[in-house]
Amino acid sequence: MSSLRPGNVGIVIVSHSPKIAEGAADMVRQMVGDAVPLAWTGGDVDGGLGTNVAGILEAIETAWSPAGVAILVDLGGAETNSEMAVEMLPEDRRARVLVCNAPVVEGAVIAATESSGGSPLAAVKRSAEEFYA
Amino acid sequence: MSLDRVARERLVRALAGSVIEHADELTSLDQAIGDGDHGLNMKRGFEAVLATLPGLADKSLPEMLKAIGMTLVMKVGGASGPLVGTFFMELGKALPEQPSRADLVAATEKAIEAVKARGRSEAGQKTLLDVLVPVHAVLASGGDGKAVAAEAVQAAxxxxxxxxxxxxxxFLGERSIGHMDPGSRSASLLIGAAVETLEFEVNT
Incomplete structure:
Protein backbone atom coordinates (compact mmCIF):
# COMPACT_ATOMS: atom_id res chain seq x y z
CA MET A 1 0.00 0.00 0.00
CA SER A 2 2.53 2.58 -0.92
CA SER A 3 4.20 4.54 -3.62
CA LEU A 4 7.58 5.98 -2.89
CA ARG A 5 8.43 9.53 -3.84
CA PRO A 6 11.42 10.44 -1.73
CA GLY A 7 11.34 14.09 -0.85
CA ASN A 8 7.72 14.41 0.15
CA VAL A 9 6.64 13.72 3.73
CA GLY A 10 5.11 10.26 4.14
CA ILE A 11 1.63 9.81 5.60
CA VAL A 12 0.60 6.94 7.87
CA ILE A 13 -3.04 6.36 8.76
CA VAL A 14 -3.77 4.45 11.98
CA SER A 15 -7.32 3.49 12.90
CA HIS A 16 -8.84 0.92 15.24
CA SER A 17 -10.72 -0.24 12.16
CA PRO A 18 -8.72 -1.51 9.16
CA LYS A 19 -11.67 -0.53 6.96
CA ILE A 20 -11.53 3.09 8.13
CA ALA A 21 -7.75 3.20 7.69
CA GLU A 22 -7.93 1.72 4.22
CA GLY A 23 -10.87 3.93 3.25
CA ALA A 24 -9.07 7.06 4.42
CA ALA A 25 -6.04 5.99 2.39
CA ASP A 26 -8.27 5.52 -0.66
CA MET A 27 -9.56 9.07 -0.21
CA VAL A 28 -6.02 10.42 0.01
CA ARG A 29 -5.04 8.60 -3.18
CA GLN A 30 -8.08 9.82 -5.08
CA MET A 31 -7.87 13.42 -3.88
CA VAL A 32 -4.13 13.93 -3.72
CA GLY A 33 -2.81 11.32 -6.13
CA ASP A 34 0.32 9.31 -5.57
CA ALA A 35 2.82 12.09 -5.00
CA VAL A 36 3.17 11.16 -1.33
CA PRO A 37 4.37 7.94 0.31
CA LEU A 38 1.30 6.53 2.04
CA ALA A 39 0.53 3.55 4.26
CA TRP A 40 -2.31 2.49 6.52
CA THR A 41 -2.75 0.07 9.39
CA GLY A 42 -5.64 -0.92 11.62
CA GLY A 43 -6.83 -3.68 13.89
CA ASP A 44 -5.26 -5.59 16.75
CA VAL A 45 -2.93 -8.56 16.26
CA ASP A 46 -5.90 -10.95 16.10
CA GLY A 47 -7.64 -8.89 13.42
CA GLY A 48 -10.22 -7.38 15.79
CA LEU A 49 -10.79 -3.67 16.32
CA GLY A 50 -7.72 -2.04 17.87
CA THR A 51 -4.23 -0.99 16.92
CA ASN A 52 -0.88 -2.69 17.20
CA VAL A 53 2.66 -1.44 17.44
CA ALA A 54 4.11 -3.93 14.95
CA GLY A 55 1.58 -2.88 12.32
CA ILE A 56 2.35 0.79 12.93
CA LEU A 57 6.11 0.19 12.68
CA GLU A 58 5.56 -1.61 9.39
CA ALA A 59 3.41 1.23 8.05
CA ILE A 60 6.07 3.80 9.02
CA GLU A 61 8.64 1.70 7.15
CA THR A 62 6.39 1.49 4.09
CA ALA A 63 5.68 5.23 4.01
CA TRP A 64 9.22 6.19 5.00
CA SER A 65 10.62 9.32 3.43
CA PRO A 66 13.84 11.21 4.20
CA ALA A 67 11.54 14.19 4.78
CA GLY A 68 9.83 12.29 7.60
CA VAL A 69 6.45 10.77 8.27
CA ALA A 70 3.24 12.28 9.69
CA ILE A 71 0.93 9.84 11.50
CA LEU A 72 -2.81 10.39 11.67
CA VAL A 73 -4.66 8.47 14.40
CA ASP A 74 -8.25 8.02 15.49
CA LEU A 75 -8.82 7.26 19.21
CA GLY A 76 -6.62 7.05 22.34
CA GLY A 77 -5.06 3.62 21.86
CA ALA A 78 -4.06 4.49 18.29
CA GLU A 79 -2.22 7.53 19.61
CA THR A 80 -0.53 5.72 22.51
CA ASN A 81 0.50 2.81 20.30
CA SER A 82 1.80 5.20 17.62
CA GLU A 83 3.91 7.10 20.17
CA MET A 84 5.24 3.77 21.41
CA ALA A 85 6.12 2.77 17.84
CA VAL A 86 7.93 6.07 17.24
CA GLU A 87 10.05 5.48 20.34
CA MET A 88 11.00 2.05 19.08
CA LEU A 89 12.35 3.41 15.79
CA PRO A 90 16.11 3.68 15.23
CA GLU A 91 17.34 6.88 16.83
CA ASP A 92 18.10 8.68 13.55
CA ARG A 93 14.48 8.25 12.43
CA ARG A 94 12.71 9.00 15.69
CA ALA A 95 12.75 12.79 15.41
CA ARG A 96 11.44 12.64 11.86
CA VAL A 97 8.12 10.98 12.72
CA LEU A 98 5.33 13.04 14.27
CA VAL A 99 1.88 12.04 15.52
CA CYS A 100 -0.69 14.68 14.51
CA ASN A 101 -3.50 15.81 16.77
CA ALA A 102 -6.08 15.90 14.00
CA PRO A 103 -9.19 14.04 12.80
CA VAL A 104 -7.99 10.94 10.99
CA VAL A 105 -9.78 11.27 7.63
CA GLU A 106 -9.70 15.03 7.15
CA GLY A 107 -6.24 15.25 8.69
CA ALA A 108 -4.87 12.61 6.33
CA VAL A 109 -6.22 14.34 3.24
CA ILE A 110 -4.97 17.77 4.33
CA ALA A 111 -1.59 16.46 5.46
CA ALA A 112 -1.14 14.65 2.15
CA THR A 113 -2.16 17.74 0.20
CA GLU A 114 0.42 19.80 2.11
CA SER A 115 3.04 17.09 1.62
CA SER A 116 2.37 16.80 -2.12
CA GLY A 117 3.40 20.45 -2.47
CA GLY A 118 6.78 19.63 -0.95
CA SER A 119 6.18 21.20 2.48
CA PRO A 120 8.39 20.10 5.38
CA LEU A 121 7.14 17.80 8.15
CA ALA A 122 6.32 20.60 10.63
CA ALA A 123 4.12 22.35 8.05
CA VAL A 124 2.36 19.10 7.15
CA LYS A 125 1.57 18.50 10.82
CA ARG A 126 0.43 22.10 11.34
CA SER A 127 -1.96 21.98 8.39
CA ALA A 128 -3.56 18.76 9.62
CA GLU A 129 -3.91 20.16 13.12
CA GLU A 130 -5.55 23.37 11.96
CA PHE A 131 -8.70 21.29 11.73
CA TYR A 132 -8.93 21.38 15.52
CA ALA A 133 -7.79 24.99 15.87
CA MET B 1 15.38 -10.32 47.32
CA SER B 2 16.62 -13.05 45.06
CA LEU B 3 14.33 -15.01 42.78
CA ASP B 4 15.63 -18.23 41.31
CA ARG B 5 14.40 -19.64 38.03
CA VAL B 6 11.53 -21.57 39.63
CA ALA B 7 10.42 -18.47 41.51
CA ARG B 8 10.61 -16.34 38.37
CA GLU B 9 8.43 -18.79 36.48
CA ARG B 10 5.99 -18.89 39.39
CA LEU B 11 5.84 -15.07 39.32
CA VAL B 12 5.10 -14.98 35.59
CA ARG B 13 2.40 -17.62 35.90
CA ALA B 14 0.80 -15.80 38.84
CA LEU B 15 0.79 -12.43 37.01
CA ALA B 16 -0.67 -13.94 33.86
CA GLY B 17 -3.17 -16.07 35.76
CA SER B 18 -4.50 -13.11 37.74
CA VAL B 19 -5.42 -11.25 34.57
CA ILE B 20 -6.56 -14.24 32.51
CA GLU B 21 -8.84 -15.56 35.26
CA HIS B 22 -10.47 -12.15 35.62
CA ALA B 23 -10.71 -11.37 31.91
CA ASP B 24 -14.52 -11.46 31.90
CA GLU B 25 -14.73 -9.15 34.90
CA LEU B 26 -12.28 -6.68 33.29
CA THR B 27 -14.27 -6.78 30.09
CA SER B 28 -17.55 -6.06 31.85
CA LEU B 29 -15.97 -3.14 33.75
CA ASP B 30 -14.71 -1.82 30.42
CA GLN B 31 -18.10 -2.31 28.76
CA ALA B 32 -19.55 0.08 31.34
CA ILE B 33 -17.21 3.01 30.64
CA GLY B 34 -14.82 2.05 27.83
CA ASP B 35 -14.93 0.03 24.66
CA GLY B 36 -15.24 -3.37 26.30
CA ASP B 37 -11.97 -4.86 25.16
CA HIS B 38 -9.74 -4.52 28.23
CA GLY B 39 -10.20 -8.09 29.46
CA LEU B 40 -9.68 -9.57 26.03
CA ASN B 41 -6.67 -7.36 25.30
CA MET B 42 -4.92 -8.08 28.59
CA LYS B 43 -5.69 -11.79 28.28
CA ARG B 44 -4.18 -11.85 24.79
CA GLY B 45 -1.09 -10.06 26.07
CA PHE B 46 -0.50 -12.33 29.02
CA GLU B 47 -1.22 -15.48 27.01
CA ALA B 48 1.54 -14.29 24.69
CA VAL B 49 3.78 -13.82 27.74
CA LEU B 50 3.00 -17.38 28.92
CA ALA B 51 3.86 -18.66 25.46
CA THR B 52 7.42 -17.38 25.96
CA LEU B 53 7.89 -19.70 28.97
CA PRO B 54 9.97 -21.62 29.91
CA GLY B 55 12.68 -19.59 28.15
CA LEU B 56 11.38 -16.36 29.67
CA ALA B 57 12.22 -17.53 33.20
CA ASP B 58 15.80 -18.39 32.15
CA LYS B 59 16.44 -14.65 31.88
CA SER B 60 17.59 -12.59 34.84
CA LEU B 61 14.81 -10.74 36.69
CA PRO B 62 15.49 -7.38 34.96
CA GLU B 63 15.72 -8.99 31.50
CA MET B 64 12.60 -11.03 32.16
CA LEU B 65 10.61 -7.94 33.15
CA LYS B 66 11.78 -6.10 30.02
CA ALA B 67 10.76 -9.05 27.86
CA ILE B 68 7.32 -9.20 29.50
CA GLY B 69 6.89 -5.48 28.85
CA MET B 70 7.88 -5.79 25.21
CA THR B 71 5.46 -8.69 24.66
CA LEU B 72 2.63 -6.68 26.25
CA VAL B 73 3.45 -3.64 24.10
CA MET B 74 3.35 -5.73 20.95
CA LYS B 75 0.34 -7.93 21.73
CA VAL B 76 -2.21 -6.16 23.91
CA GLY B 77 -3.57 -3.88 21.21
CA GLY B 78 -5.28 -1.15 23.21
CA ALA B 79 -3.75 1.82 25.03
CA SER B 80 -3.13 -0.49 28.00
CA GLY B 81 -0.44 -2.35 26.00
CA PRO B 82 1.99 0.57 25.92
CA LEU B 83 1.00 1.67 29.44
CA VAL B 84 1.34 -1.65 31.27
CA GLY B 85 4.17 -2.70 28.93
CA THR B 86 6.10 0.49 29.67
CA PHE B 87 5.71 -0.18 33.40
CA PHE B 88 7.30 -3.62 33.09
CA MET B 89 10.02 -2.45 30.68
CA GLU B 90 11.06 0.46 32.87
CA LEU B 91 10.94 -1.67 36.00
CA GLY B 92 13.29 -4.11 34.28
CA LYS B 93 15.62 -1.28 33.25
CA ALA B 94 15.76 0.14 36.77
CA LEU B 95 16.05 -3.03 38.88
CA PRO B 96 19.34 -4.78 39.63
CA GLU B 97 19.42 -8.58 39.43
CA GLN B 98 19.08 -8.99 43.19
CA PRO B 99 17.11 -5.94 44.29
CA SER B 100 16.88 -4.70 47.85
CA ARG B 101 13.66 -3.19 49.12
CA ALA B 102 15.10 0.28 48.46
CA ASP B 103 15.89 -0.77 44.88
CA LEU B 104 12.30 -1.90 44.42
CA VAL B 105 10.94 1.39 45.76
CA ALA B 106 13.23 3.41 43.48
CA ALA B 107 12.57 1.27 40.41
CA THR B 108 8.79 1.30 40.77
CA GLU B 109 8.92 5.07 41.11
CA LYS B 110 10.83 5.32 37.82
CA ALA B 111 8.39 2.93 36.15
CA ILE B 112 5.42 4.98 37.38
CA GLU B 113 7.00 8.19 36.04
CA ALA B 114 7.38 6.47 32.65
CA VAL B 115 3.71 5.44 32.68
CA LYS B 116 2.74 9.06 33.50
CA ALA B 117 4.81 10.30 30.56
CA ARG B 118 3.45 7.65 28.18
CA GLY B 119 -0.16 8.45 29.06
CA ARG B 120 0.44 12.16 29.72
CA SER B 121 -1.52 11.58 32.89
CA GLU B 122 -1.36 11.93 36.66
CA ALA B 123 -3.11 10.22 39.54
CA GLY B 124 -6.70 11.45 40.01
CA GLN B 125 -7.76 10.96 36.39
CA LYS B 126 -9.29 7.49 36.83
CA THR B 127 -6.47 5.44 35.33
CA LEU B 128 -4.09 2.70 36.50
CA LEU B 129 -2.02 5.49 38.06
CA ASP B 130 -4.70 5.73 40.74
CA VAL B 131 -3.54 2.30 41.88
CA LEU B 132 0.18 2.53 41.10
CA VAL B 133 0.78 5.84 42.88
CA PRO B 134 -0.89 5.07 46.27
CA VAL B 135 0.50 1.51 46.29
CA HIS B 136 3.97 2.91 45.71
CA ALA B 137 3.44 5.28 48.63
CA VAL B 138 2.62 2.35 50.93
CA LEU B 139 5.67 0.45 49.68
CA ALA B 140 7.93 3.49 50.09
CA SER B 141 6.73 4.11 53.65
CA GLY B 142 7.68 0.59 54.71
CA GLY B 143 4.37 -1.26 54.32
CA ASP B 144 4.59 -5.05 54.21
CA GLY B 145 3.14 -7.29 51.51
CA LYS B 146 -0.23 -7.45 53.18
CA ALA B 147 -0.47 -3.64 53.39
CA VAL B 148 0.61 -3.29 49.75
CA ALA B 149 -1.95 -5.83 48.53
CA ALA B 150 -4.71 -4.26 50.64
CA GLU B 151 -3.92 -0.80 49.29
CA ALA B 152 -4.04 -2.13 45.71
CA VAL B 153 -7.59 -3.42 46.27
CA GLN B 154 -8.75 -0.28 48.07
CA ALA B 155 -7.16 2.06 45.55
CA ALA B 156 -8.99 0.33 42.69
CA PHE B 171 -15.64 10.80 26.62
CA LEU B 172 -18.42 9.90 29.05
CA GLY B 173 -17.72 12.83 31.37
CA GLU B 174 -19.86 12.53 34.50
CA ARG B 175 -21.32 9.24 33.31
CA SER B 176 -17.95 7.62 34.06
CA ILE B 177 -18.70 8.17 37.77
CA GLY B 178 -19.95 5.07 39.61
CA HIS B 179 -17.90 2.46 37.75
CA MET B 180 -14.51 1.08 38.75
CA ASP B 181 -11.73 1.89 36.28
CA PRO B 182 -10.83 -1.34 34.45
CA GLY B 183 -7.15 -0.39 34.15
CA SER B 184 -7.00 0.18 37.91
CA ARG B 185 -8.61 -3.20 38.48
CA SER B 186 -6.07 -5.02 36.28
CA ALA B 187 -3.17 -3.16 37.94
CA SER B 188 -4.57 -4.17 41.32
CA LEU B 189 -4.84 -7.83 40.23
CA LEU B 190 -1.24 -7.82 38.99
CA ILE B 191 0.05 -6.26 42.21
CA GLY B 192 -1.94 -8.77 44.30
CA ALA B 193 -0.47 -11.67 42.33
CA ALA B 194 3.07 -10.28 42.58
CA VAL B 195 2.81 -9.76 46.34
CA GLU B 196 1.40 -13.24 46.89
CA THR B 197 4.25 -14.85 44.95
CA LEU B 198 6.96 -12.74 46.56
CA GLU B 199 5.58 -13.39 50.08
CA PHE B 200 5.63 -17.07 49.27
CA GLU B 201 9.30 -16.73 48.33
CA VAL B 202 10.15 -14.84 51.48
CA ASN B 203 8.32 -17.31 53.71
CA THR B 204 9.67 -20.54 52.23
Whole structure:
Protein backbone atom coordinates (compact mmCIF):
# COMPACT_ATOMS: atom_id res chain seq x y z
CA MET A 1 0.00 0.00 0.00
CA SER A 2 2.53 2.58 -0.92
CA SER A 3 4.20 4.54 -3.62
CA LEU A 4 7.58 5.98 -2.89
CA ARG A 5 8.43 9.53 -3.84
CA PRO A 6 11.42 10.44 -1.73
CA GLY A 7 11.34 14.09 -0.85
CA ASN A 8 7.72 14.41 0.15
CA VAL A 9 6.64 13.72 3.73
CA GLY A 10 5.11 10.26 4.14
CA ILE A 11 1.63 9.81 5.60
CA VAL A 12 0.60 6.94 7.87
CA ILE A 13 -3.04 6.36 8.76
CA VAL A 14 -3.77 4.45 11.98
CA SER A 15 -7.32 3.49 12.90
CA HIS A 16 -8.84 0.92 15.24
CA SER A 17 -10.72 -0.24 12.16
CA PRO A 18 -8.72 -1.51 9.16
CA LYS A 19 -11.67 -0.53 6.96
CA ILE A 20 -11.53 3.09 8.13
CA ALA A 21 -7.75 3.20 7.69
CA GLU A 22 -7.93 1.72 4.22
CA GLY A 23 -10.87 3.93 3.25
CA ALA A 24 -9.07 7.06 4.42
CA ALA A 25 -6.04 5.99 2.39
CA ASP A 26 -8.27 5.52 -0.66
CA MET A 27 -9.56 9.07 -0.21
CA VAL A 28 -6.02 10.42 0.01
CA ARG A 29 -5.04 8.60 -3.18
CA GLN A 30 -8.08 9.82 -5.08
CA MET A 31 -7.87 13.42 -3.88
CA VAL A 32 -4.13 13.93 -3.72
CA GLY A 33 -2.81 11.32 -6.13
CA ASP A 34 0.32 9.31 -5.57
CA ALA A 35 2.82 12.09 -5.00
CA VAL A 36 3.17 11.16 -1.33
CA PRO A 37 4.37 7.94 0.31
CA LEU A 38 1.30 6.53 2.04
CA ALA A 39 0.53 3.55 4.26
CA TRP A 40 -2.31 2.49 6.52
CA THR A 41 -2.75 0.07 9.39
CA GLY A 42 -5.64 -0.92 11.62
CA GLY A 43 -6.83 -3.68 13.89
CA ASP A 44 -5.26 -5.59 16.75
CA VAL A 45 -2.93 -8.56 16.26
CA ASP A 46 -5.90 -10.95 16.10
CA GLY A 47 -7.64 -8.89 13.42
CA GLY A 48 -10.22 -7.38 15.79
CA LEU A 49 -10.79 -3.67 16.32
CA GLY A 50 -7.72 -2.04 17.87
CA THR A 51 -4.23 -0.99 16.92
CA ASN A 52 -0.88 -2.69 17.20
CA VAL A 53 2.66 -1.44 17.44
CA ALA A 54 4.11 -3.93 14.95
CA GLY A 55 1.58 -2.88 12.32
CA ILE A 56 2.35 0.79 12.93
CA LEU A 57 6.11 0.19 12.68
CA GLU A 58 5.56 -1.61 9.39
CA ALA A 59 3.41 1.23 8.05
CA ILE A 60 6.07 3.80 9.02
CA GLU A 61 8.64 1.70 7.15
CA THR A 62 6.39 1.49 4.09
CA ALA A 63 5.68 5.23 4.01
CA TRP A 64 9.22 6.19 5.00
CA SER A 65 10.62 9.32 3.43
CA PRO A 66 13.84 11.21 4.20
CA ALA A 67 11.54 14.19 4.78
CA GLY A 68 9.83 12.29 7.60
CA VAL A 69 6.45 10.77 8.27
CA ALA A 70 3.24 12.28 9.69
CA ILE A 71 0.93 9.84 11.50
CA LEU A 72 -2.81 10.39 11.67
CA VAL A 73 -4.66 8.47 14.40
CA ASP A 74 -8.25 8.02 15.49
CA LEU A 75 -8.82 7.26 19.21
CA GLY A 76 -6.62 7.05 22.34
CA GLY A 77 -5.06 3.62 21.86
CA ALA A 78 -4.06 4.49 18.29
CA GLU A 79 -2.22 7.53 19.61
CA THR A 80 -0.53 5.72 22.51
CA ASN A 81 0.50 2.81 20.30
CA SER A 82 1.80 5.20 17.62
CA GLU A 83 3.91 7.10 20.17
CA MET A 84 5.24 3.77 21.41
CA ALA A 85 6.12 2.77 17.84
CA VAL A 86 7.93 6.07 17.24
CA GLU A 87 10.05 5.48 20.34
CA MET A 88 11.00 2.05 19.08
CA LEU A 89 12.35 3.41 15.79
CA PRO A 90 16.11 3.68 15.23
CA GLU A 91 17.34 6.88 16.83
CA ASP A 92 18.10 8.68 13.55
CA ARG A 93 14.48 8.25 12.43
CA ARG A 94 12.71 9.00 15.69
CA ALA A 95 12.75 12.79 15.41
CA ARG A 96 11.44 12.64 11.86
CA VAL A 97 8.12 10.98 12.72
CA LEU A 98 5.33 13.04 14.27
CA VAL A 99 1.88 12.04 15.52
CA CYS A 100 -0.69 14.68 14.51
CA ASN A 101 -3.50 15.81 16.77
CA ALA A 102 -6.08 15.90 14.00
CA PRO A 103 -9.19 14.04 12.80
CA VAL A 104 -7.99 10.94 10.99
CA VAL A 105 -9.78 11.27 7.63
CA GLU A 106 -9.70 15.03 7.15
CA GLY A 107 -6.24 15.25 8.69
CA ALA A 108 -4.87 12.61 6.33
CA VAL A 109 -6.22 14.34 3.24
CA ILE A 110 -4.97 17.77 4.33
CA ALA A 111 -1.59 16.46 5.46
CA ALA A 112 -1.14 14.65 2.15
CA THR A 113 -2.16 17.74 0.20
CA GLU A 114 0.42 19.80 2.11
CA SER A 115 3.04 17.09 1.62
CA SER A 116 2.37 16.80 -2.12
CA GLY A 117 3.40 20.45 -2.47
CA GLY A 118 6.78 19.63 -0.95
CA SER A 119 6.18 21.20 2.48
CA PRO A 120 8.39 20.10 5.38
CA LEU A 121 7.14 17.80 8.15
CA ALA A 122 6.32 20.60 10.63
CA ALA A 123 4.12 22.35 8.05
CA VAL A 124 2.36 19.10 7.15
CA LYS A 125 1.57 18.50 10.82
CA ARG A 126 0.43 22.10 11.34
CA SER A 127 -1.96 21.98 8.39
CA ALA A 128 -3.56 18.76 9.62
CA GLU A 129 -3.91 20.16 13.12
CA GLU A 130 -5.55 23.37 11.96
CA PHE A 131 -8.70 21.29 11.73
CA TYR A 132 -8.93 21.38 15.52
CA ALA A 133 -7.79 24.99 15.87
CA MET B 1 15.38 -10.32 47.32
CA SER B 2 16.62 -13.05 45.06
CA LEU B 3 14.33 -15.01 42.78
CA ASP B 4 15.63 -18.23 41.31
CA ARG B 5 14.40 -19.64 38.03
CA VAL B 6 11.53 -21.57 39.63
CA ALA B 7 10.42 -18.47 41.51
CA ARG B 8 10.61 -16.34 38.37
CA GLU B 9 8.43 -18.79 36.48
CA ARG B 10 5.99 -18.89 39.39
CA LEU B 11 5.84 -15.07 39.32
CA VAL B 12 5.10 -14.98 35.59
CA ARG B 13 2.40 -17.62 35.90
CA ALA B 14 0.80 -15.80 38.84
CA LEU B 15 0.79 -12.43 37.01
CA ALA B 16 -0.67 -13.94 33.86
CA GLY B 17 -3.17 -16.07 35.76
CA SER B 18 -4.50 -13.11 37.74
CA VAL B 19 -5.42 -11.25 34.57
CA ILE B 20 -6.56 -14.24 32.51
CA GLU B 21 -8.84 -15.56 35.26
CA HIS B 22 -10.47 -12.15 35.62
CA ALA B 23 -10.71 -11.37 31.91
CA ASP B 24 -14.52 -11.46 31.90
CA GLU B 25 -14.73 -9.15 34.90
CA LEU B 26 -12.28 -6.68 33.29
CA THR B 27 -14.27 -6.78 30.09
CA SER B 28 -17.55 -6.06 31.85
CA LEU B 29 -15.97 -3.14 33.75
CA ASP B 30 -14.71 -1.82 30.42
CA GLN B 31 -18.10 -2.31 28.76
CA ALA B 32 -19.55 0.08 31.34
CA ILE B 33 -17.21 3.01 30.64
CA GLY B 34 -14.82 2.05 27.83
CA ASP B 35 -14.93 0.03 24.66
CA GLY B 36 -15.24 -3.37 26.30
CA ASP B 37 -11.97 -4.86 25.16
CA HIS B 38 -9.74 -4.52 28.23
CA GLY B 39 -10.20 -8.09 29.46
CA LEU B 40 -9.68 -9.57 26.03
CA ASN B 41 -6.67 -7.36 25.30
CA MET B 42 -4.92 -8.08 28.59
CA LYS B 43 -5.69 -11.79 28.28
CA ARG B 44 -4.18 -11.85 24.79
CA GLY B 45 -1.09 -10.06 26.07
CA PHE B 46 -0.50 -12.33 29.02
CA GLU B 47 -1.22 -15.48 27.01
CA ALA B 48 1.54 -14.29 24.69
CA VAL B 49 3.78 -13.82 27.74
CA LEU B 50 3.00 -17.38 28.92
CA ALA B 51 3.86 -18.66 25.46
CA THR B 52 7.42 -17.38 25.96
CA LEU B 53 7.89 -19.70 28.97
CA PRO B 54 9.97 -21.62 29.91
CA GLY B 55 12.68 -19.59 28.15
CA LEU B 56 11.38 -16.36 29.67
CA ALA B 57 12.22 -17.53 33.20
CA ASP B 58 15.80 -18.39 32.15
CA LYS B 59 16.44 -14.65 31.88
CA SER B 60 17.59 -12.59 34.84
CA LEU B 61 14.81 -10.74 36.69
CA PRO B 62 15.49 -7.38 34.96
CA GLU B 63 15.72 -8.99 31.50
CA MET B 64 12.60 -11.03 32.16
CA LEU B 65 10.61 -7.94 33.15
CA LYS B 66 11.78 -6.10 30.02
CA ALA B 67 10.76 -9.05 27.86
CA ILE B 68 7.32 -9.20 29.50
CA GLY B 69 6.89 -5.48 28.85
CA MET B 70 7.88 -5.79 25.21
CA THR B 71 5.46 -8.69 24.66
CA LEU B 72 2.63 -6.68 26.25
CA VAL B 73 3.45 -3.64 24.10
CA MET B 74 3.35 -5.73 20.95
CA LYS B 75 0.34 -7.93 21.73
CA VAL B 76 -2.21 -6.16 23.91
CA GLY B 77 -3.57 -3.88 21.21
CA GLY B 78 -5.28 -1.15 23.21
CA ALA B 79 -3.75 1.82 25.03
CA SER B 80 -3.13 -0.49 28.00
CA GLY B 81 -0.44 -2.35 26.00
CA PRO B 82 1.99 0.57 25.92
CA LEU B 83 1.00 1.67 29.44
CA VAL B 84 1.34 -1.65 31.27
CA GLY B 85 4.17 -2.70 28.93
CA THR B 86 6.10 0.49 29.67
CA PHE B 87 5.71 -0.18 33.40
CA PHE B 88 7.30 -3.62 33.09
CA MET B 89 10.02 -2.45 30.68
CA GLU B 90 11.06 0.46 32.87
CA LEU B 91 10.94 -1.67 36.00
CA GLY B 92 13.29 -4.11 34.28
CA LYS B 93 15.62 -1.28 33.25
CA ALA B 94 15.76 0.14 36.77
CA LEU B 95 16.05 -3.03 38.88
CA PRO B 96 19.34 -4.78 39.63
CA GLU B 97 19.42 -8.58 39.43
CA GLN B 98 19.08 -8.99 43.19
CA PRO B 99 17.11 -5.94 44.29
CA SER B 100 16.88 -4.70 47.85
CA ARG B 101 13.66 -3.19 49.12
CA ALA B 102 15.10 0.28 48.46
CA ASP B 103 15.89 -0.77 44.88
CA LEU B 104 12.30 -1.90 44.42
CA VAL B 105 10.94 1.39 45.76
CA ALA B 106 13.23 3.41 43.48
CA ALA B 107 12.57 1.27 40.41
CA THR B 108 8.79 1.30 40.77
CA GLU B 109 8.92 5.07 41.11
CA LYS B 110 10.83 5.32 37.82
CA ALA B 111 8.39 2.93 36.15
CA ILE B 112 5.42 4.98 37.38
CA GLU B 113 7.00 8.19 36.04
CA ALA B 114 7.38 6.47 32.65
CA VAL B 115 3.71 5.44 32.68
CA LYS B 116 2.74 9.06 33.50
CA ALA B 117 4.81 10.30 30.56
CA ARG B 118 3.45 7.65 28.18
CA GLY B 119 -0.16 8.45 29.06
CA ARG B 120 0.44 12.16 29.72
CA SER B 121 -1.52 11.58 32.89
CA GLU B 122 -1.36 11.93 36.66
CA ALA B 123 -3.11 10.22 39.54
CA GLY B 124 -6.70 11.45 40.01
CA GLN B 125 -7.76 10.96 36.39
CA LYS B 126 -9.29 7.49 36.83
CA THR B 127 -6.47 5.44 35.33
CA LEU B 128 -4.09 2.70 36.50
CA LEU B 129 -2.02 5.49 38.06
CA ASP B 130 -4.70 5.73 40.74
CA VAL B 131 -3.54 2.30 41.88
CA LEU B 132 0.18 2.53 41.10
CA VAL B 133 0.78 5.84 42.88
CA PRO B 134 -0.89 5.07 46.27
CA VAL B 135 0.50 1.51 46.29
CA HIS B 136 3.97 2.91 45.71
CA ALA B 137 3.44 5.28 48.63
CA VAL B 138 2.62 2.35 50.93
CA LEU B 139 5.67 0.45 49.68
CA ALA B 140 7.93 3.49 50.09
CA SER B 141 6.73 4.11 53.65
CA GLY B 142 7.68 0.59 54.71
CA GLY B 143 4.37 -1.26 54.32
CA ASP B 144 4.59 -5.05 54.21
CA GLY B 145 3.14 -7.29 51.51
CA LYS B 146 -0.23 -7.45 53.18
CA ALA B 147 -0.47 -3.64 53.39
CA VAL B 148 0.61 -3.29 49.75
CA ALA B 149 -1.95 -5.83 48.53
CA ALA B 150 -4.71 -4.26 50.64
CA GLU B 151 -3.92 -0.80 49.29
CA ALA B 152 -4.04 -2.13 45.71
CA VAL B 153 -7.59 -3.42 46.27
CA GLN B 154 -8.75 -0.28 48.07
CA ALA B 155 -7.16 2.06 45.55
CA ALA B 156 -8.99 0.33 42.69
CA UNK B 157 -12.24 0.67 44.67
CA UNK B 158 -11.57 4.39 45.13
CA UNK B 159 -11.65 4.90 41.34
CA UNK B 160 -15.39 4.09 41.32
CA UNK B 161 -16.60 7.57 42.33
CA UNK B 162 -13.97 9.33 40.19
CA UNK B 163 -14.69 11.09 36.92
CA UNK B 164 -12.42 9.99 34.08
CA UNK B 165 -10.14 12.69 32.67
CA UNK B 166 -7.93 10.51 30.46
CA UNK B 167 -8.66 7.55 28.22
CA UNK B 168 -11.80 6.45 26.47
CA UNK B 169 -13.93 6.78 29.61
CA UNK B 170 -13.27 10.53 29.60
CA PHE B 171 -15.64 10.80 26.62
CA LEU B 172 -18.42 9.90 29.05
CA GLY B 173 -17.72 12.83 31.37
CA GLU B 174 -19.86 12.53 34.50
CA ARG B 175 -21.32 9.24 33.31
CA SER B 176 -17.95 7.62 34.06
CA ILE B 177 -18.70 8.17 37.77
CA GLY B 178 -19.95 5.07 39.61
CA HIS B 179 -17.90 2.46 37.75
CA MET B 180 -14.51 1.08 38.75
CA ASP B 181 -11.73 1.89 36.28
CA PRO B 182 -10.83 -1.34 34.45
CA GLY B 183 -7.15 -0.39 34.15
CA SER B 184 -7.00 0.18 37.91
CA ARG B 185 -8.61 -3.20 38.48
CA SER B 186 -6.07 -5.02 36.28
CA ALA B 187 -3.17 -3.16 37.94
CA SER B 188 -4.57 -4.17 41.32
CA LEU B 189 -4.84 -7.83 40.23
CA LEU B 190 -1.24 -7.82 38.99
CA ILE B 191 0.05 -6.26 42.21
CA GLY B 192 -1.94 -8.77 44.30
CA ALA B 193 -0.47 -11.67 42.33
CA ALA B 194 3.07 -10.28 42.58
CA VAL B 195 2.81 -9.76 46.34
CA GLU B 196 1.40 -13.24 46.89
CA THR B 197 4.25 -14.85 44.95
CA LEU B 198 6.96 -12.74 46.56
CA GLU B 199 5.58 -13.39 50.08
CA PHE B 200 5.63 -17.07 49.27
CA GLU B 201 9.30 -16.73 48.33
CA VAL B 202 10.15 -14.84 51.48
CA ASN B 203 8.32 -17.31 53.71
CA THR B 204 9.67 -20.54 52.23
Missing amino acids: DRTTPMQAIRGRAS
